[in-house]
Amino acid sequence: MLSITLVTAFLGFMVALQFGVTKEDKPRDTRDIYQLQDDLTKAEKKHVQLNEQLSESNRLLEGYESDDTKSQLQTMKEALDKQKELAGETVKAGTGVLVTVQALAQGYSEAGEGLNADLIRRLINELNTLGATDIAIADERLTNRSPIRMVHEIVYVNDHPLPDLPFPIRVLTPHPSDLKKRLEVSESMEDFAREGLTMMVKVEDRLKLPANGESEKVEYMKPVKGD
Amino acid sequence: MWLPVLGLFIGLVIGWFTNVSIPEAYAHYLSIAILAALDTLFGGMRAHLQKNYDNVVFVSGIFFNIILAAGLAFLGVKLGVDLYLVALFAFGVRLFNNIAIIRRLFIQMWRERAEKNVHKS
Numbered sequence A: 001m002l003s004i005t006l007v008t009a010f011l012g013f014m015v016a017l018q019f020g021v022t023k024e025d026k027p028r029d030t031r032d033i034y035q036l037q038d039d040l041t042k043a044e045k046k047h048v049q050l051n052e053q054l055s056e057s058n059r060l061l062e063g064y065e066s067d068d069t070k071s072q073l074q075t076m077k078e079a080l081d082k083q084k085e086l087a088g089e090t091v092k093a094g095t096g097v098l099v100t101v102q103a104l105a106q107g108y109s110e111a112g113e114g115l116n117a118d119l120i121r122r123l124i125n126e127l128n129t130l131g132a133t134d135i136a137i138a139d140e141r142l143t144n145r146s147p148i149r150m151v152h153e154i155v156y157v158n159d160h161p162l163p164d165l166p167f168p169i170r171v172l173t174p175h176p177s178d179l180k181k182r183l184e185v186s187e188s189m190e191d192f193a194r195e196g197l198t199m200m201v202k203v204e205d206r207l208k209l210p211a212n213g214e215s216e217k218v219e220y221m222k223p224v225k226g227d
Numbered sequence B: 001m002w003l004p005v006l007g008l009f010i011g012l013v014i015g016w017f018t019n020v021s022i023p024e025a026y027a028h029y030l031s032i033a034i035l036a037a038l039d040t041l042f043g044g045m046r047a048h049l050q051k052n053y054d055n056v057v058f059v060s061g062i063f064f065n066i067i068l069a070a071g072l073a074f075l076g077v078k079l080g081v082d083l084y085l086v087a088l089f090a091f092g093v094r095l096f097n098n099i100a101i102i103r104r105l106f107i108q109m110w111r112e113r114a115e116k117n118v119h120k121s
Helices: A002-023 A033-065 A069-086 A117-129 A176-184 A187-194 B002-017 B024-049 B055-079 B084-120
Strands: A092-103 A134-137 A148-151 A154-157 A167-172 A197-209
Touching: A002 B002, A002 B024, A002 B055, A033 A069, A092 A176, A117 A134, A117 A148, A117 A154, A117 A176, A117 A187, A134 A197, A167 A197, A176 A187, A176 A197, A187 A197, B024 B055, B024 B084, B055 B084
Parallel strands: none
Antiparallel strands: A092 A167, A092 A197, A134 A167, A148 A154
């Protein structure tokens, strides 16, 4: 009886292990203390940001709920202006950097044949991670929905072709000199160099970004019917 | 009778809480080992019911079977043939056989007891 018990115990042990085989798939947390602190800081920042958004929304709600028609209208106007600003439909000015895209040297990609949509997209991603708030490529203001694509070897931004080299990219950011330094050692710089292009980065105290002229086509949104 | 069940439970608990993890590549070996253990266990039960149970045969059987099956699976991996299927097949067939025999023995025991009861009353 004892040997049978031992065998069944052994069997149970193996069955439990077998269950463990599929269970162990989730990745282990290998962050060290600095990464944890970093993540914590990020979470705290997010917390602050969300709180700000919440209080902003609450302020708006109060404005809407006030009995005074005039202040209701005022609040609506403010909200609309805010949305327009977010949608890039307003001219925006501030500190930033002026990036000039040009050929690396004479004879290199002077007609801009190295330029392609992926390159521009990667640059925009990089600018956004480096802290850019608003971007305009050769007078085309970028929004979240701005299309960037190739049509017959020419890059189109907002459905308009990019001009010949050199053209400017205007980037608004609260910390322009930081962005300049980081951009100069960025991957995009190397990507551009590989295509025979380069970027001249200049800090500007006052940079003006044009408004996005196209009004957005809203296809899949409907106003909510109030009760 | 309850001791083996208790043993199974203890084994499960130990396996669960020791948090030992087997890499997925070795899951095959483990499943074959489980099958071998099950096979031997039911073989032991059958032998016990048929009253020809031998402790040495039982204990040596389980380890020998596990090693053989795992060795076969390993050889299969090296040769690029799924040789573990051989062990799977053999153990599977024997498992079914043993369980069928155990079932028959139980039915026989139950009938004998029922007949006895009829005779008593």
